[in-house]
Amino acid sequence: MRIPVAILGATGMVGQRFVQRLAQHPRFEVVEVAASERSAGRTYGEAAPWRLEGENPLAHLPVVPCDPDAVRAPLVFSAMDTEAARLLEPRFRDAGRVVVSNASAYRMAADVPLVIPEINPEHVEVLRGRPAGAGAIVCNPNCTSMPLVFALAPLHRAFGVEAVMMSSWQAVSGAGYPGEPSWDILGNVHPHGGDEEAKVAEEPRKMLGTLADGAFVPADFKLSARCVRVPVVDGHLVSAQIKLKGDPSLAEIRAALEAFRAPIPLPSSPVPLLRFTDRRDRPSPRLDASAGDGMAITIGRIEPCEVFTVKLFALAHNAVRGAAGGAVAVAELLDAKGLLG
């Protein structure tokens, strides 16, 4: 018996990725797809053309409104935009549903865990002991934070991170659909015009921080980010220049990274979780983003930094690991810990 789930905001780019990732999931079964009023009443296939490879596996499902009265599944994945999420996710929580959200609205809320299952699974323990039938919101981080946090976590635990400079080369799918007009990005790159840098400056600290007496205490390093959109379809590449406590050698740093393992096996968590490349021109989104079925992180060019301790590149599939796939893994974690119902 699989757990029935719904997808809120199912017609968008991340919504379709949820449908794709959940089509043959061992634990979850999509029984409802919800979207804004203008899609409601149509089938999912009619409401929005399928934009991914292959066929829409749920084309026949009717689209229902993003309303807890219309959606019955006890577990809902939210791919809604920020404003809709801000309004609607609390309604689902208050109606007793567990909301696993890819939206940014509640990521930094004091009572909401922001989780990468392989990094800070213990943060979801704030859900334990909630009253029977109580709902919850659990968030997935920003897609740019994703590869960065995977690179920082082993180093933060082994040595302690003091400061981070990050730059990104971000794919267009991170902006959803229609997202970036082709005129702006063809043969071009440009600084991210939104608040991506602010998100990246705070989300990793929450995830790498601790849960103490039910409160999330952020890690205390500083992070400066520069985010730039590039004409890549899928896959966010980031560079990190990292200042570590102590004076670890490059060999110690590499050893700490290579020793990292997921603490809890989950259906969507690949083995290996971190891939390391020794090629000077990699990682590279078109060739590396789909590794581990889009859920592995590829790390390369681990080198001495002239200013801080070490510099490296990390890459993740922004729409899979950094969005739908990451959120599904969060739900798998809740399931594995018995926190879903």
Place this chain on the structure above:
Amino acid sequence: MRIPVAILGATGMVGQRFVQRLAQHPRFEVVEVAASERSAGRTYGEAAPWRLEGENPLAHLPVVPCDPDAVRAPLVFSAMDTEAARLLEPRFRDAGRVVVSNASAYRMAADVPLVIPEINPEHVEVLRGRPAGAGAIVCNPNCTSMPLVFALAPLHRAFGVEAVMMSSWQAVSGAGYPGEPSWDILGNVHPHGGDEEAKVAEEPRKMLGTLADGAFVPADFKLSARCVRVPVVDGHLVSAQIKLKGDPSLAEIRAALEAFRAPIPLPSSPVPLLRFTDRRDRPSPRLDASAGDGMAITIGRIEPCEVFTVKLFALAHNAVRGAAGGAVAVAELLDAKGLLG
């Protein structure tokens, strides 16, 4: 009477840019185009197809070998690759020619000035007083250093730079022709596989350093660079996170940048030299690289840095300002200072 000049390595990407930039120059006239042996004996139009917009203005010229016996012009622009430059530039110098080079071979040599005319024109004074008829090599910096140095120079003078983190989003024309295979870069980005980061770590320090008793003393800040190739035709975007001495405010920093002017007017030096954009998604190579006929630098997103003092983006046309156009401006500087012959 214009000064007769030759172009060494004329058939390559930078060589064609030299031809394009010099086609109607007020002070220089291209009288010879030189290339490797396999091109010699053909006309310039036959030796290599024209790859820039418009028509090849020197298609009829015969191609001569890159040899001081075959080339007569007293001033030669070198667009040769590193290995050829290492071998041949000294021969031209020893034959009494002034070589203005875009190659990297001698940029860090103790007796070779590395010059951006608007930044460190005084460095060419090492040529003054050389024996009558003596040649010289003067170098243009790496195309990635170019926008960075323009952003750093006003701040270094006003406050003193302590450390710099740089990242780049670099166009494919920086690799010459054929350069980057399309398979590697279409819908993709990748870490620069060459020694670009090492060049960027040392060249700016030489240019922002001083000339004391005929020796170049580099500026003493540290610089860590990450260089990434992106699917852009022309235009290198860089981000810099900069640690400054003192604790200047953002207003003071912006004022220092805006006050910067070229010390010596030159035909190729545009007014304004630095352009400032207030748009959050700019500068952007496709729209900004050609400003000032490809010779202006565009700076944007001057913002507080969470880790260092300030962060900003800077952009320059790598093939014009960062290569042929920059080298032509160096020759204009030598001409203006009476150092050509």
Place this chain on the structure above:
Amino acid sequence: MRIPVAILGATGMVGQRFVQRLAQHPRFEVVEVAASERSAGRTYGEAAPWRLEGENPLAHLPVVPCDPDAVRAPLVFSAMDTEAARLLEPRFRDAGRVVVSNASAYRMAADVPLVIPEINPEHVEVLRGRPAGAGAIVCNPNCTSMPLVFALAPLHRAFGVEAVMMSSWQAVSGAGYPGEPSWDILGNVHPHGGDEEAKVAEEPRKMLGTLADGAFVPADFKLSARCVRVPVVDGHLVSAQIKLKGDPSLAEIRAALEAFRAPIPLPSSPVPLLRFTDRRDRPSPRLDASAGDGMAITIGRIEPCEVFTVKLFALAHNAVRGAAGGAVAVAELLDAKGLLG
């Protein structure tokens, strides 16, 4: 004294091209920029970010509504979308204005000339003798028809065209802004989903037809078009396989093409008007579209066709020659013929 003109739909992609092309026009002066209600009341610079190279030359102008009561200029250029054009262009005409339109709404209307000034200037004679103060609508063709008609016209006159097979490789700017989502076109091409093929099948026949007793009689050849969008910024490449009457040789065909000249000199009409390339891999949009300040057509690969008489490629800048620049040239024609007032 320049003629005051207004631009309707000034904030869109073609509207900005009109502003750019008219910034220093010898005969026309933009005195009003009009856009939809939501832009009215703001300055032109505020109403829409400038998306072309360089600076917005009319940023300070107030935006007025697209209404003949708000717009006073006697000559208006329309860059409105089809629906707005269908509704509003007749109002301007009925208010005594001459509307030169880039919209498709009235191109095939029986009383509206569809004009390329160098091809069928005589079609505008339908305006002659209209009552004093009477307005008119004159249309510019579809941007994909543009290069095709320039290739067909000399052959139709010299030999007679019997049938045409056309394919296109169309730039994204043809869809306006935001136009094509980057997700759909990055590293991709796709059949044009709109009615472009139908437009291309009929517009060339009207332009290459005759004006008899005040009626437009279309040329009687058949045309089958396949239109495909490609990840190119500006410049539509078309191939044409053409069946000609008689059995002209390739030399005769080439001679007919090369002999073609614009019948009436106009400020925006370049010399040469048609460029011919002998390179096998040209014409190519990025390198050829801007020839003749974006107003020249480049033709290449004139070769025997295995099925019809001849095949060739033709290229035009879709946003300049195929839109704003072409429409400006139409107005120049009206001016030259004394038909504006």
Place this chain on the structure above:
Amino acid sequence: MRIPVAILGATGMVGQRFVQRLAQHPRFEVVEVAASERSAGRTYGEAAPWRLEGENPLAHLPVVPCDPDAVRAPLVFSAMDTEAARLLEPRFRDAGRVVVSNASAYRMAADVPLVIPEINPEHVEVLRGRPAGAGAIVCNPNCTSMPLVFALAPLHRAFGVEAVMMSSWQAVSGAGYPGEPSWDILGNVHPHGGDEEAKVAEEPRKMLGTLADGAFVPADFKLSARCVRVPVVDGHLVSAQIKLKGDPSLAEIRAALEAFRAPIPLPSSPVPLLRFTDRRDRPSPRLDASAGDGMAITIGRIEPCEVFTVKLFALAHNAVRGAAGGAVAVAELLDAKGLLG
């Protein structure tokens, strides 16, 4: 027991695709990888960086020379360039090997079958009855012909093809590696500078022709092709405007296409073999080329042609179906027919 096979030209783009496709093949096992002298002596992983997604499955194999004395496998796949193929493929054949070639050198040779296994499997019957131990060369067609022939074959059999106009939007991987310089194709398209159009004009006629008394009699229709390179990684889109005998209706044409089935099931031949899309903006290489594991053909926009009988688009993965995958399927056909030795 799997049949031992070798790959000639294994380090190139198509060579790597062969390795990828054969890594887990049910009938063939790669035991040797051969390349030019400069690669010989190194391991396959050292000889050329892996350029496809995932890991090189044969990195450890030593590279041997492309010489029948160095290669022992009875079945060899040739991914050599044309000149090497012209020289070396006969040597392998004369040494008793069966050569299944992706090279163009012998495609039109009178004694060499040119085969798409689902289209003209009977052509390989020329191999039957050859002396024991005799070798053979069997060819795979040009990658641009591939989608075209799949679209033409059902129509040629049902109605008879009289004439075809074809245009292509071809991916860069068709040019191998390094292939197309990024400077030439970024934000650009250009006419194919090689002899692609000539290949497309003759290869389909051979495949759709008959085998009579051991001789290949080509189909008698005429074909005019225009081939254009576009900035797409993998996947050739073609349009065909087709003149058919009789006057079949669009419904009859569609029925003939939809009724087409592979005559012989083969491991690499997908079900369905032909996919039909009803979306106006499809097929599209990035989304459709990998259908059927890269071996399905996608057909769309089957519409009346204003000049001929019908027009449509067809798409195939050029590097899989149109190269390595297609050649593997040819070998599967030889195996299924007992013609391998």
